[in-house]
Amino acid sequence: MTSTTDPAFMSGPSAWRGDELSRSTEWIHHLTVAEREELEVLGRAFVADDPDLRTVTAADYPLDACRALNEECARQMDSGRGFILVRGLRTDEYGDEVAAAIFFVMGLHLGQPIAQNQMGDLLDHVVATSNKTMDDKTALPSRVRDRLPFHSDSSDVVALMCLRGSKSGGASSLVSGTTIYNEIVRRRPDLAPLLLEPFHFDWRRQDPDAPAETYTSPIVSLVDGVLSTYAGMSMIFTAQEYPSVPRLTPDQVEVLHLFDEISQEPGLAIDMDFQPGDVQWLLNYAALHSRTSFEDHPEPERRRHLLRLWLKRDAGRPLVPRFGKHVVVMGEPSAPAQDGGRFSIKDAVQVNDSWGN
Template structure:
């Protein structure tokens, strides 16, 4: 079948978007006071994390701005960055409430584990990245470009690394369209079933198939890619070897996602909160060198649905 180029504002190049003000929002002093007041009210009232919603975390002045952020993430370029969340004036429990409270204005909270786990603390635990069941947030090595399995992923930076740990964002739509333009034969492979690894165990339930790209009725395309989880799926007894076409497609995707034309780099600092649309962008991270305890790199990750 002939694959068409995807439509919509989700297609961008780094040089076009880098200086754009549409995706960067700086909180002012009034916004920060409003966030702190909402955090303290939630902490005093004590609702369960999954019960935090806009009506529980009211932001009369910042809320309308967050609605525009949601539009940019869902129907615009596919990402946004809040700057100035007052994490330096919060406890660890309040950090969690702030992340959930700000995020609930973007979408509904999605569990990140087999139980009701509303968020994950991203820290280097010394886990070996070469082990097939190691999670990407558990080590300090480089992360290849990928998308998370929800509509939106958010990262709230509490402390950056000593060096490195840069966030890398590319338009998966632009990469898709470049593949369609230059290698239409491999573009077709994106829409075929691929084996993936849930990394939940050794049995067949840990492995499943889905295409990397799914067309939408509006002419856009939803793109889901995680090369580490595709490669680790090869450990499954039920999983066939990658085909030559799949290997060539992955090699080309890796080259394109690392092409400077496509890569927007963000150096997340204390109080930055990044939102990424997993259907429109892929993200990665450079390796990092950490501070000693207790000042090690620390982020909070949240998943949301926007449907």
């Protein structure tokens, strides 16, 4: 395994532009009748069985009609464009419990669900339970209506299922990490190698109970010709508030701002207006994700509501040592599970309205 610091343009299916990709529907898989019916049968069985979400396995709910779909989702994440949208579930016909069960079963076949909060929840919610804005340091990004900056999550795979859309806005935005890197190489080849060096990320801001203030990771891993990204510029800048963290150099500040500016340039990202039943699978190392700001319906039961899974997945991807949020052992909670963890699908699908307020 060899790594490199020589800036060079990277090619391949993960180097896409949103304005080009959005002209086609190649990134959308429309379920066949057989696939949809199988998932609905499995979802209803899952709800009836009510297994412990911490111990249930893919083997407990085997796929037949959906095997090709599962293989395509895996291929697109591991060696394709890095994401795929699956469309065609009729969630309005069978409600949130069955929908959540279908989502969880699909996730079991693509990786191992991991904890998303200190309570150990394996299924989490992206829903505005707070009127805070992202200017508030206590705001939880998944529980506000603001636009989010492009970033990577703390897992190999992040997946979203849309239960209900917003009144307006709230598009899911993805941008290719490879394309951003290529643009930096084109414009500032002198700065590009800095992305392969470790940066301090604010661990305490992400996890209030974290045992240390920061962890370090490069933004770009380039090994054996495979480029991966891990980004969250706001967490790098807030880490500068800790006296123990080395000060960023002017060149580092410049390349961080350039990375962020390029990610937001018109045409680079692809925006998806989620429809109820849509499921998005994303490999965190291939693309960054964001969300546009949105307005909710006034009725609480109609508010924008997505389910989220974080998966541990061996994508066969070579990475430099200590890349990403390596301080957390995937497959285990970042802190011991506390009272309040929800490990029944019937409980997990219910929104904790106090979380993030």
